[in-house]
Amino acid sequence: MKMDFNDKQIEILQVAEKLFAEKGFDGTSVREIAKIANVNIAMISYYFGSKEKLLESIVLHRIGSMGLKLENVLQEDIAPIQKIDEIIKYYILQVNENKHIHQIVQNEITNNKRGINFDSFTALKKNNLKLVESIVKEGQEQGVFKNNINVALFSPMIIGSLIYFNMNKTLYSDLFGLKSESDFDNYIKNEFTHHIQKTIKALLTNEDN
Amino acid sequence: MKMDFNDKQIEILQVAEKLFAEKGFDGTSVREIAKIANVNIAMISYYFGSKEKLLESIVLHRIGSMGLKLENVLQEDIAPIQKIDEIIKYYILQVNENKHIHQIVQNEITNNKRGINFDSFTALKKNNLKLVESIVKEGQEQGVFKNNINVALFSPMIIGSLIYFNMNKTLYSDLFGLKSESDFDNYIKNEFTHHIQKTIKALLTNEDN
Amino acid sequence: MKMDFNDKQIEILQVAEKLFAEKGFDGTSVREIAKIANVNIAMISYYFGSKEKLLESIVLHRIGSMGLKLENVLQEDIAPIQKIDEIIKYYILQVNENKHIHQIVQNEITNNKRGINFDSFTALKKNNLKLVESIVKEGQEQGVFKNNINVALFSPMIIGSLIYFNMNKTLYSDLFGLKSESDFDNYIKNEFTHHIQKTIKALLTNEDN
Amino acid sequence: MKMDFNDKQIEILQVAEKLFAEKGFDGTSVREIAKIANVNIAMISYYFGSKEKLLESIVLHRIGSMGLKLENVLQEDIAPIQKIDEIIKYYILQVNENKHIHQIVQNEITNNKRGINFDSFTALKKNNLKLVESIVKEGQEQGVFKNNINVALFSPMIIGSLIYFNMNKTLYSDLFGLKSESDFDNYIKNEFTHHIQKTIKALLTNEDN
DNA sequence: GATGAATGAGTGTTCATTCAT
DNA sequence: AATGAATGAACACTCATTCAT
Numbered sequence: 001m002k003m004d005f006n007d008k009q010i011e012i013l014q015v016a017e018k019l020f021a022e023k024g025f026d027g028t029s030v031r032e033i034a035k036i037a038n039v040n041i042a043m044i045s046y047y048f049g050s051k052e053k054l055l056e057s058i059v060l061h062r063i064g065s066m067g068l069k070l071e072n073v074l075q076e077d078i079a080p081i082q083k084i085d086e087i088i089k090y091y092i093l094q095v096n097e098n099k100h101i102h103q104i105v106q107n108e109i110t111n112n113k114r115g116i117n118f119d120s121f122t123a124l125k126k127n128n129l130k131l132v133e134s135i136v137k138e139g140q141e142q143g144v145f146k147n148n149i150n151v152a153l154f155s156p157m158i159i160g161s162l163i164y165f166n167m168n169k170t171l172y173s174d175l176f177g178l179k180s181e182s183d184f185d186n187y188i189k190n191e192f193t194h195h196i197q198k199t200i201k202a203l204l205t206n207e208d209n
Numbered sequence: 210m211k212m213d214f215n216d217k218q219i220e221i222l223q224v225a226e227k228l229f230a231e232k233g234f235d236g237t238s239v240r241e242i243a244k245i246a247n248v249n250i251a252m253i254s255y256y257f258g259s260k261e262k263l264l265e266s267i268v269l270h271r272i273g274s275m276g277l278k279l280e281n282v283l284q285e286d287i288a289p290i291q292k293i294d295e296i297i298k299y300y301i302l303q304v305n306e307n308k309h310i311h312q313i314v315q316n317e318i319t320n321n322k323r324g325i326n327f328d329s330f331t332a333l334k335k336n337n338l339k340l341v342e343s344i345v346k347e348g349q350e351q352g353v354f355k356n357n358i359n360v361a362l363f364s365p366m367i368i369g370s371l372i373y374f375n376m377n378k379t380l381y382s383d384l385f386g387l388k389s390e391s392d393f394d395n396y397i398k399n400e401f402t403h404h405i406q407k408t409i410k411a412l413l414t415n416e417d418n
Numbered sequence: 419m420k421m422d423f424n425d426k427q428i429e430i431l432q433v434a435e436k437l438f439a440e441k442g443f444d445g446t447s448v449r450e451i452a453k454i455a456n457v458n459i460a461m462i463s464y465y466f467g468s469k470e471k472l473l474e475s476i477v478l479h480r481i482g483s484m485g486l487k488l489e490n491v492l493q494e495d496i497a498p499i500q501k502i503d504e505i506i507k508y509y510i511l512q513v514n515e516n517k518h519i520h521q522i523v524q525n526e527i528t529n530n531k532r533g534i535n536f537d538s539f540t541a542l543k544k545n546n547l548k549l550v551e552s553i554v555k556e557g558q559e560q561g562v563f564k565n566n567i568n569v570a571l572f573s574p575m576i577i578g579s580l581i582y583f584n585m586n587k588t589l590y591s592d593l594f595g596l597k598s599e600s601d602f603d604n605y606i607k608n609e610f611t612h613h614i615q616k617t618i619k620a621l622l623t624n625e626d627n
Numbered sequence: 628m629k630m631d632f633n634d635k636q637i638e639i640l641q642v643a644e645k646l647f648a649e650k651g652f653d654g655t656s657v658r659e660i661a662k663i664a665n666v667n668i669a670m671i672s673y674y675f676g677s678k679e680k681l682l683e684s685i686v687l688h689r690i691g692s693m694g695l696k697l698e699n700v701l702q703e704d705i706a707p708i709q710k711i712d713e714i715i716k717y718y719i720l721q722v723n724e725n726k727h728i729h730q731i732v733q734n735e736i737t738n739n740k741r742g743i744n745f746d747s748f749t750a751l752k753k754n755n756l757k758l759v760e761s762i763v764k765e766g767q768e769q770g771v772f773k774n775n776i777n778v779a780l781f782s783p784m785i786i787g788s789l790i791y792f793n794m795n796k797t798l799y800s801d802l803f804g805l806k807s808e809s810d811f812d813n814y815i816k817n818e819f820t821h822h823i824q825k826t827i828k829a830l831l832t833n834e835d836n
Numbered sequence: 837g838a839t840g841a842a843t844g845a846g847t848g849t850t851c852a853t854t855c856a857t
Numbered sequence: 858a859a860t861g862a863a864t865g866a867a868c869a870c871t872c873a874t875t876c877a878t
Contacts, residue, residue: 027233107316110231156377254849442653449850458861578787582786
């Protein structure tokens with residue numbers, strides 16, 4: 001699968017990503033994408049093969065440009081508890097910056113009606129899980145983290161709650177008095193992130209009840 | 210808003226709920242619903258007015274039959290920490306039992322392109338939030354819960370992580386070696402629920418870092 | 419074909435007549451008629467057999483209740499020229515009072531796609547023609563009307579121009595500064611009628627060019 | 628508003644014009660048009676946007692190809708009374724040659740339920756009216772026409788009677804013994820035209836009664 | 837390599853009518 | 858005698874894709 005897209009293709013990818021996230025895959029027509037991206041309708045089939053292949057290309061393009069990998073975020077010599085803080089911050093930031101694609105993939109993984117291949121996404125998740133597991137293990141060996149921690153459920157907690165929070169933007173903007181888009185984004189970067197960090201750390205360090 | 214549906218209408222509602230959850234609203238055609246529900250295509254418009262009204266009817270029907278209200282789940286005389294356990298168990302159970310509708314509503318609230326009214330859903334959420342807040346306050350007054358707890362973020366954590374877990378069933382079945390539908394369901398009822406309970410309680414009782 | 423309609427049937431006939439005239443036969447649905455007439459949808463088929471038969475019933479009902487026949491309008495002992503004035507006045511009045519049905523029949527006679535029977539209407543026209551012919555002949559014998567008058571074309575001139583005038587109500591209201599429905603109706607009863615009378619009499623009495 | 632239609636589009640316009648005139652707008656389905664014009668159903672929406680836009684295109688196409696304008700028909704140096712003869716002849720010819728479109732527009736102007744724009748048609752009528760008014764005025768100044776002539780009612784008389792005559796083809800073919808389509812057409816071009824000319828001139832020149 | 841024209845299949849909805857009660 | 862429920866057929870329109878150029 002080639003990954004080098006020309007300018008027109010990238011324009012299409014960006015427009016399509018936005019529309020797919022906003023209106024769903026089935027709710028978006030190629031006509032609409034073509035119109036907004038200011039290209040001929042036939043281009044989408046011509047460049048990407050089909051509407052479904054277009055979605056796969058969006059995912060590939062996104063993952064390819066996701067910037068810093070988790071591995072590079074962490075310094076070797078900081079305490080495990082700080083590493084956890086960093087990881088959560090990184091996770092939330094990354095998911096939030098790519099929320100369009102996360103929303104799309106989430107829906108499409110659920111609607112398995114289309115045979116779209118999201119292996120690259122799943123692989124990324126599994127890889128991240130391994131890293132977190134190794135850090136938790138490190139903390140456990142140092143005696144700062146409790147045992148019996150179900151690390152695999154961190155992801156649902158972090159990403160799941162963030163997606164849910166984003167999807168119910170109206171409700172939470174109302175509850176927290178967030179008046180603008182940037183208010184909302186700042187809330188995620190600060191209060192929300194802090195809350196999740198606090199929660200995970202409590203789980204890792206708290207005496208069992 | 211009438212809520213009394215006859216048998217055929219209920220059949221349609223159930224089929225549509227399943228299909229909408231599986232394939233999305235736009236990805237499901239009324240023809241398909243009619244075919245599977247074994248009714249004439251015209252019935253859907255005839256009974257519900259339109260495809261969109263059908264979705265609203267599904268939501269209403271679901272909420273109307275959601276059984277026990279949270280208020281009735283709780284005994285007065287148990288400790289706040291036990292109440293929290295009960296609430297989480299109830300929440301997860303309820304969301305899981307109605308996961309179809311949660312999935313649909315989640316997607317449709319996001320894609321606000323349709324003017325479908327989900328106020329009843331939002332009202333339910335706000336109501337539940339108030340209850341949890343009062344219990345946390347009770348615990349704080351008794352000195353068993355810490356202060357500075359962002360209760361409004363419990364919902365995203367509980368429901369968000371559950372929805373995410375469900376949506377990535379393939380991944381987590383793989384990770385946890387769950388071979389059947391009931392394995393997966395049992396995992397949610399036991400390990401998953403326990404994990405969330407443990408997490409929330411840790412958050413409520415742990416010393417700040 | 420029976421002609422005795424009960425109250426509900428008459429209500430349906432009146433509503434349908436108005437709607438057919440306003441929106442055309444095909445542009446009007448039986449649902450709409452039933453709704454406005456405040457009767458069950460099935461009633462139309464039940465009472466009249468079909469939508470087409472309903473139209474035939476409207477025509478019959480209308481003709482049956484068209485009030486004074488032309489024959490009775492005329493006094494024996496007035497001059498032919500006055501008879502012509504009376505006839506034209508009667509014609510315009512009658513067509514205008516029954517403009518709905520004239521509009522409908524006009525359209526439906528043209529659209530011969532439906533096998534609707536308008537013989538009763540045609541018979542009325544032929545009968546009226548004979549009467550006018552006899553009066554013109556009377557005038558010709560008295561030497562007050564010229565010969566070579568194509569009496570059969572009087573009807574197109576009188577009714578045709580009136581229907582056209584009615585159909586272009588917006589245009590002519592604008593041209594003549596008629597601000598209300600009753601302004602328009604009065605214009606027909608006075609200026610329009612006078613104009614037609616003047617025209618026909620000119621034709622009947624003028625030296626050939 | 629573009630007016631250049633390709634061959635297939637013109638084929639569709641012609642078929643649609645005929646069908647709309649024969650069976651009305653609502654009585655004609657795009658399927659039928661497509662079938663007879665031997666094109667794919669989707670072509671109608673593709674070419675014209677919608678069924679209603681198709682009708683607007685028909686009107687535009689017709690008006691655009693209406694050949695000689697009234698202004699060019701008249702020689703400067705003939706007597707007003709001859710000009711009137713020419714105008715009537717032109718009017719009847721033009722309306723008769725375009726009777727389909729006149730019939731359609733007539734019906735649709737009446738059924739104002741659709742927001743179709745017939746301004747171009749109305750503008751044409753108003754323009755023609757001005758021309759006739761100027762000629763009548765000319766005749767009045769020369770003393771050959773009487774005063775107090777309601778020129779605005781000429782149109783209803785000429786066009787209205789012609790449309791009525793056409794719409795009741797069966798009746799008048801019977802009355803005048805016209806056995807073929809061309810008999811009927813010839814009758815319009817000769818006797819009918821002459822009758823209208825005679826009538827209008829009588830009105831213009833006759834002493835008031 | 838790129839695109840305007842075209843299309844078969846499918847969309848949600850409305851239609852006049854029928855039928856069991 | 859009257860009607861609520863139901864339906865097959867048709868409606869105008871949009872879809873993603875193809876193809877000749």
